[in-house]
Amino acid sequence: MNPNRDHYPKGEALHRSLSRRYRSASIWQTLFFSALVIAILSLAALLYNVVDGAFGYVAFEYKNDPSEFTSKALDDLNKQELLDILTTNLSSGAFKKLDNEKAMEKRSKSDLYTLVLERLIQIDTKQTWSMTDSIFRSSEIKAEVAKKYPDAKLEFRSWLTPVFLTTPMSSKAEFAGVRTAILGSLWMVGIAILFALPIGTGAAIYLQEYASKNFLNRVIQTNINNLAGVPSIVYGMLGLAIFVRALEPFTSGSMFGVTDSNGRTILSAGLTMGTLVLPLIIINAQEAIKAVPDSLRQAAFGVGATRWQTVWHHVLPNALPGILTGSILAVSRAIGETAPLIVVGASTFISLDPEGPFSKFTALPIQIYQWTTRAQSEFHSIAASAIIVLLILLLSLNATAVLLRNRVQRKY
Amino acid sequence: MENIQTPEYAIETKNLFIFYGSFPAVSEVNMRIEKQKVTAIIGPSGCGKSTLLRAFNRMNDFVPSSYVTGEILLQGQNLYGKDIDPVEVRRKIGMVFQKPNPFPKSIYENISWGAKINGFKGNMDELVEQSLRGAALWEEVKDKLKKSAYELSGGQQQRLCIARTIAIQPEIILMDEPASALDPISTLRIEELMQELKQNYTIIIVTHNMQQAARVSDYTAMMMLEKDGSRSGTVIEFSETKKIFTNPKDKRTEDYVTGRFG
Amino acid sequence: MKQENTIMENKIFRPLDLKKKMRPAESIIQSLLFISGVLSIFITVAIVYELGKEALLFFNNPDVTFAKFFGTTQWQPGIGLFGIWPLVTSTLVTSFIAMFVSLPLGLAAALFLSEYASPKARSALKPILEILAGIPTVVYGYFALLFMTPLLQKIFGDGVEVYNMLSAGIVMGIMILPLISSMSEDALSAVPRALREGAYAMGATKFETSIQVVLPAALSGIGAALIIGISRAVGETMIVAVAAGSGPNFTFNPFKAAETMTGHIARISGGDLSYNSIDYNSLFAIALMLFLVTLVLNLISQGIINRFRQRYE
Ligand SMILES: Nc1ncnc2c1ncn2[C@@H]1O[C@H](COP(=O)(O)OP(=O)(O)OP(=O)(O)O)[C@@H](O)[C@H]1O
Ligand SMILES: [Mg+2]
Numbered sequence: 001m002n003p004n005r006d007h008y009p010k011g012e013a014l015h016r017s018l019s020r021r022y023r024s025a026s027i028w029q030t031l032f033f034s035a036l037v038i039a040i041l042s043l044a045a046l047l048y049n050v051v052d053g054a055f056g057y058v059a060f061e062y063k064n065d066p067s068e069f070t071s072k073a074l075d076d077l078n079k080q081e082l083l084d085i086l087t088t089n090l091s092s093g094a095f096k097k098l099d100n101e102k103a104m105e106k107r108s109k110s111d112l113y114t115l116v117l118e119r120l121i122q123i124d125t126k127q128t129w130s131m132t133d134s135i136f137r138s139s140e141i142k143a144e145v146a147k148k149y150p151d152a153k154l155e156f157r158s159w160l161t162p163v164f165l166t167t168p169m170s171s172k173a174e175f176a177g178v179r180t181a182i183l184g185s186l187w188m189v190g191i192a193i194l195f196a197l198p199i200g201t202g203a204a205i206y207l208q209e210y211a212s213k214n215f216l217n218r219v220i221q222t223n224i225n226n227l228a229g230v231p232s233i234v235y236g237m238l239g240l241a242i243f244v245r246a247l248e249p250f251t252s253g254s255m256f257g258v259t260d261s262n263g264r265t266i267l268s269a270g271l272t273m274g275t276l277v278l279p280l281i282i283i284n285a286q287e288a289i290k291a292v293p294d295s296l297r298q299a300a301f302g303v304g305a306t307r308w309q310t311v312w313h314h315v316l317p318n319a320l321p322g323i324l325t326g327s328i329l330a331v332s333r334a335i336g337e338t339a340p341l342i343v344v345g346a347s348t349f350i351s352l353d354p355e356g357p358f359s360k361f362t363a364l365p366i367q368i369y370q371w372t373t374r375a376q377s378e379f380h381s382i383a384a385s386a387i388i389v390l391l392i393l394l395l396s397l398n399a400t401a402v403l404l405r406n407r408v409q410r411k412y
Numbered sequence: 413m414e415n416i417q418t419p420e421y422a423i424e425t426k427n428l429f430i431f432y433g434s435f436p437a438v439s440e441v442n443m444r445i446e447k448q449k450v451t452a453i454i455g456p457s458g459c460g461k462s463t464l465l466r467a468f469n470r471m472n473d474f475v476p477s478s479y480v481t482g483e484i485l486l487q488g489q490n491l492y493g494k495d496i497d498p499v500e501v502r503r504k505i506g507m508v509f510q511k512p513n514p515f516p517k518s519i520y521e522n523i524s525w526g527a528k529i530n531g532f533k534g535n536m537d538e539l540v541e542q543s544l545r546g547a548a549l550w551e552e553v554k555d556k557l558k559k560s561a562y563e564l565s566g567g568q569q570q571r572l573c574i575a576r577t578i579a580i581q582p583e584i585i586l587m588d589e590p591a592s593a594l595d596p597i598s599t600l601r602i603e604e605l606m607q608e609l610k611q612n613y614t615i616i617i618v619t620h621n622m623q624q625a626a627r628v629s630d631y632t633a634m635m636m637l638e639k640d641g642s643r644s645g646t647v648i649e650f651s652e653t654k655k656i657f658t659n660p661k662d663k664r665t666e667d668y669v670t671g672r673f674g
Numbered sequence: 675m676k677q678e679n680t681i682m683e684n685k686i687f688r689p690l691d692l693k694k695k696m697r698p699a700e701s702i703i704q705s706l707l708f709i710s711g712v713l714s715i716f717i718t719v720a721i722v723y724e725l726g727k728e729a730l731l732f733f734n735n736p737d738v739t740f741a742k743f744f745g746t747t748q749w750q751p752g753i754g755l756f757g758i759w760p761l762v763t764s765t766l767v768t769s770f771i772a773m774f775v776s777l778p779l780g781l782a783a784a785l786f787l788s789e790y791a792s793p794k795a796r797s798a799l800k801p802i803l804e805i806l807a808g809i810p811t812v813v814y815g816y817f818a819l820l821f822m823t824p825l826l827q828k829i830f831g832d833g834v835e836v837y838n839m840l841s842a843g844i845v846m847g848i849m850i851l852p853l854i855s856s857m858s859e860d861a862l863s864a865v866p867r868a869l870r871e872g873a874y875a876m877g878a879t880k881f882e883t884s885i886q887v888v889l890p891a892a893l894s895g896i897g898a899a900l901i902i903g904i905s906r907a908v909g910e911t912m913i914v915a916v917a918a919g920s921g922p923n924f925t926f927n928p929f930k931a932a933e934t935m936t937g938h939i940a941r942i943s944g945g946d947l948s949y950n951s952i953d954y955n956s957l958f959a960i961a962l963m964l965f966l967v968t969l970v971l972n973l974i975s976q977g978i979i980n981r982f983r984q985r986y987e
Contacts, residue, residue: 007534008581017531018500025881029790035782036799042848043806046813049821202710210707217711222976224714229902229972230965231909233936234721236943237961241724245949275717282714308703336810339911339936343943365812365912372816372916380820387813398808471871503877513868516891525886526876573872580876 050391053384054160057134059145059152060174063122074116082112089120110163118175125174126152128377160385169349169362173371173378178386180350184266184361187354188341189334191270192277197327200281204323207282208289209311228279236343239272244344253358264345267357272344273337277330284326288319321404328401332394338365364390421485422447422584422614423468428482430460430467432475436644437463441482443633443650450606450615452625452653455635456668460645461618464635465586468616469505470498486583503530506577510589512569514561514576519553522561522572526580539579547575548605567598574605578613585609587617591624603628622669625653632656634665725965728958735952749922749938751956760922761960764839764932768914769907771843771928772850776903779847780854781896787855788862789884807852815916818845823917830929837919837931846913850903857902861895861982862888898978905971909964911936935960 009017066074069085077085083104087095098104098115107115117123126149129141134156145154167177203224211217248263249255251271292315300310346366354361364386371383423445430438438460445451453461463472470491472478484491491501514522523540532539540557544550549571553564561572570590577585587606591599606615606628619625625632633650637643649662660666732738738756746757783803787796822841827834834840865888873883889896919931920941933941939957947954 007532007539009531009533014500014531018497021529021879021882025879028881028885029786032782032786032790035779036786036802038779039783039806039848039851040802043802045821046809046817049817050813053820199710199713202707203714206707206711210704211711220711220715222973223718225976226969226972227714227717229905229968230721231905231911231936231968233909233911233939234725234961234965234968237939237958238717238721238724240943241728241958242720278717279714306697306700308700332808336808336812338810338812339915339940342915342940345943365810368812368816369912369916372812372819380816383816387816390810390813394808394810469875471874474871474874499877499879502875506877507871507875509868509871509875511868513866513872515869515872515887526878529878529882529886530876576876 050384050387052130052132053381054388055131055134055158056156056381057129057138057141057154058157058378058381059126059128059149059154061124061126061149061152063124064120066121069116069120074113074121077113079109079112082109082116085116085120086112094119111167114163114167114175118170118172123172123174125376125378128381159381160388164382164385165389168352169367171349173376173382176382178364178367178389180353181362181364181367181386182389183353184346184350185335185363185365187266187357187359187361188270188273188363189331191267191357192274192334193327193331195271195274196278196281196330200278201285201323203278203282204285204289205311205316208286209307209315224279224282228283231339232276232337233339233343235272235276236340238275239268239340239344243268243271251358256358258358261358261360264347264360265358266354266361269341269344269346269361269363270357272340273334276337276340277334280330280333281326284329285319285323288322288326289315291322292318321407325401325404328397328404332397332401335397336365336390336394338369341366342369364393420447421445423616424485426483426485428464428467428480428484430463430472430480431478432463433477436642438467439638439642439644439646441647443647445614445616446631447614448610448612449630450610450617450628451631451633452629453616453618453633453635454620454622454625454668455645456637457620458645459635459637461635462588463645464647465588465616465618466507468584468586469502469507471502471507473498503580504582505584505586506580506582507586507588508570508573508577508590511593512566512573514564514569514572516560516562518558519561519564519572520557523576523579526576530580543575543579544572546578546609547571548601548608549575565598567594567601570594570598570602571605574602574609578609582613584614584616587615589618589620592620599624622657622671626657629653634660634662634668636664636668721965725958725962728955729962732952732955732959735955737952747924751952756956757924758960758963760924760932761935761938763924763926764914764918764922765908765934765936767839767926767928767932768843768846768918768934769904771840772846772907772910773900773903775844775847776850776854777900780851780899780903781858783851783855784858784862785884785889788859789880789888803852803855806848807856809849811849811910811912812916814845814849815912818842818913818917826929834929835919835931837917838929839918839932840928842914842916842918843928845917846907846910849910849913850906853906854899854903857899858892858896861892861899864895864982865891894978894982898975898982901971901975901978905968905975908971909936909968911940915940935964 008014069089070077070081072081086104090098095104104112127145129137133141142154145152164177165182166179167175168180170176203220207217207221207224211220243251244263247268251265251268252258252261252263253265253267254261296314296318297310300314305313341363346362347360350360350362352359368383368386368390371379371386374380421444425441425443428438428441429436441464453465455461466472467480468484468491472480480492486501486504489496515525517525520540523543524536527536527539541550541554544553549568552568553559553572556563561569564572570593574585574590591602594602603624606617609615610630617625617629630653631651632653633647634656635645636648637645649656649660649665651661656665657669660669733740733743737754742756743758746755747759748755748757749760787799791799818841819837822845823834823836823838826838826841826844862884869887869891870883873887874880878887914934914937918937919933920937921931921933922938923930923932925932939960942953942957947957
């Protein structure tokens with residue numbers, strides 16, 4: 001056969017055709033990259049949107065003028081003076097109730113200051129503005145406020161404050177905090193992990209170290225992979241049917257003499273969430289166990305160890321960092337999950353700290369959901385603040401997981 | 413203007429070193445490969461045969477740590493010169509790999525694809541048939557051109573890879589142990605094929621099979637690790653195959669080709 | 675001292691015994707581990723049983739007929755309207771929008787990351803996708819309602835309702851993007867090197883190789899990603915609960931509000947729901963449909979991935 005090279009571009013033509021190919025390649029490459037740019041922009045927009053909502057101008061009026069209670073400016077009062085104002089102006093019943101929740105003398109100055117504002121002066125928020133508007137349209141906003149609410153004060157406010165973290169729920173956005181929600185989330189996640197970690201690790205050990213390749217074990221494996229893809233709201237329905245309803249005597253605590261509760265407790269939520277993260281924990285633990293080199297097992301068997309001795313003394317200690325990393329990821333999943341909690345009946349208005357597994361509860365994402373769906377903009381502001389709290393929590397959890405993972409990687 | 417070279421050489425290397433990071437896998441290779449001849453590269457495992465072969469069409473570019481010093485000249489142009497486009501180099505110097513690697517497409521598309529991307533203007537059906545005939549595969553596949561290439565046997569797949577290489581009509585075809593994954597009969601067919609192909613192409617083949625080298629090649633390059641303990645490979649002898657196998661200059665070559673090596 | 679003695683004794687006096695020994699502790703542990711493993715099956719059975727039981731109660735209700743369920747377009751179980759379509763269409767519309775956003779973007783991102791990005795760029799870009807994947811969906815809900823919807827209203831004018839499927843769908847797409855991208859990237863990088871080299875050796879450019887050789891070879895893996903993505907979109911709750919609307923509405927207009935299956939479950943179960951009402955049962959019927967749809971999608975996707983793996987091993 002005589003190769004006929006005439007049909008291919010040559011010389012100048014070849015150069016031209018090649019540079020055409022390169023040009024279209026670089027256009028497409030730019031397009032591919034722009035997908036990542038869009039992802040980055042979305043993330044930036046999301047974070048910006050949240051921060052934008054958590055700070056900004058707020059126009060409010062005092063229902064009762066501060067001068068009715070004190071001659072000084074409110075900010076100049078010291079702790080004792082604040083306490084005196086509360087003592088003289090609150091009804092004795094209201095004062096006792098607050099005192100019972102936490103002794104008045106022991107409360108911090110900012111706590112008392114908040115009480116004075118909330119209970120006596122009573123703030124009425126008229127309107128809030130986003131951070132961007134507050135910065136760039138400052139004068140317009142001032143003019144607008146002067147016209148629409150002549151009596152109102154305008155203040156640049158950070159909705160995310162230390163007080164926000166430490167105060168319980170309130171029906172007024174200005175005084176609401178996420179304390180009960182954070183505690184509820186922690187309780188719920190604690191129970192979930194307590195339930196899912198041992199069982200999940202056990203299942204992973206079984207599948208990796210004991211299970212032969214028979215039909216049942218293949219079914220188990222496929223089943224676990226599928227459970228990981230079941231929508232979280234379906235887990236919520238399962239929790240509602242089983243934990244809240246069928247196991248009510250147990251989850252409400254009535255079996256243990258607790259009377260004032262139904263099945264919609266922290267325990268039910270924790271178990272539901274535990275069921276939800278179980279497949280995740282199993283799959284991660286399996287990966288961690290898989291990564292332990294086989295030579296280690298052979299060495300242990302070689303000196304006459306039983307299977308469990310091998311697992312307990314050699315496989316597990318080496319897989320532990322990986323298993324922990326997996327559980328941290330499971331924890332962050334559980335902390336952010338909202339839908340199952342709605343279904344199993346997280347309460348939206350709880351101002352008392354949860355006392356134990358049989359308490360009613362609320363959780364951080366539930367609060368975010370509630371506040372986001374309210375119409376008034378001040379609730380959007382505290383939703384944004386709660387989101388920041390949630391994201392910081394998740395970020396620190398994930399940073400821990402990454403650190404752990406890196407330590408494992410260095411080892412082998 | 414010193415670029416005008418003696419045209420009888422297909423490829424010439426000058427003081428060629430090939431590095432992986434700081435490790436010189438191949439050192440100081442100076443050879444001139446004749447046009448329209450089969451040149452075999454032989455030598456023990458790990459001495460850098462594949463590395464050298466892959467340097468000829470810049471396949472080593474895909475190993476990020478690798479780089480070369482010295483020159484590889486194709487018609488007087490240094491393949492590693494600053495303004496050289498590796499895509500054009502590979503267009504001129506095709507390669508057949510150790511394990512057959514057809515694309516997961518039909519037999520027909522396996523051949524037409526390379527032609528298409530390289531701007532082929534002629535009759536595609538003709539080209540496919542010609543190439544398959546050239547690779548001695550036509551009779552076996554002419555009725556199933558639309559079938560997946562994965563349905564062919566290993567030997568047929570390898571000939572398909574050769575066919576798709578000759579379809580883009582390069583000047584030189586590199587083959588890295590092209591028959592090592594094949595049975596003796598398929599091997600024989602590929603060897604016969606090489607004899608035909610060298611009428612039109614320059615062929616450089618890496619092989620571990622001494623008989624094969626002796627059978628198919630006109631020239632042989634013997635590679636060895638250098639004696640200085642650097643674990644770097646080099647060409648210790650390069651001449652006509654007849655000479656290498658009957659009257660080698662280097663003692664190590666003699667030991668190797670007669671099986672006394674190591 | 676004592677220990678040494680026993681070792682000596684063992685050596686000298688114990689006859690060689692290689693028979694199988696009963697190890698009760700080992701057997702107990704093994705059974706416990708086995709039970710942990712089997713529990714996952716129990717969970718699946720429980721889901722099917724509980725959802726099925728309540729769904730059966732729903733379908734056995736004399737007012738509920740298949741003709742009504744699939745033949746009418748209004749869903750108000752409380753007042754005897756049992757047409758499932760408004761919930762299904764809104765689920766389809768939001769999921770379609772989400773896939774329309776996430777598939778091209780996720781695939782493009784994967785192609786860039788696996789074929790073009792330098793190791794340095796990869797390690798800078800991948801965490802961004804991981805952060806996106808780690809953001810709770812309720813936060814995306816906030817983003818959809820308070821950022822995307824106003825933005826869409828600015829672009830498309832007043833036709834866009836405060837709650838609308840478009841905004842929820844787009845944001846859902848952004849949420850699913852990292853999943854699609856990481857699964858596609860896995861599929862692309864599973865394509866053997868030999869195949870790329872084959873293409874390069876014929877004078878293909880990097881772009882031609884990745885689009886015409888690597889991408890088709892990874893297509894089934896990408897299909898698996900697409901299917902998992904759809905399953906995610908169908909099951910996603912919080913974004914649609916916050917931003918898509920709270921009331922069943924039979925419409926295909928993405929600018930309009932319409933409640934999805936998941937959104938409906940979240941809203942109705944969020945209130946105080948009495949256990950033996952038709953409303954309660956109907957939620958389980960919807961959840962069962964969700965479960966079955968996502969199960970089938972997940973199984974298909976897993977099957978594809980397994981086949982894909984075998985091919986290149
Ligand atoms: N991608 C790479 N990165 C780093 N070092 C490499 C790489 N590829 C090959 N090497 C090293 O370069 C040397 C030569 O390898 P090469 O594959 O060229 O040998 P070879 O002669 O083809 O061997 P064989 O006959 O076994 O195929 C070896 O020491 C090998 O370890
Ligand atoms: Mg080699």
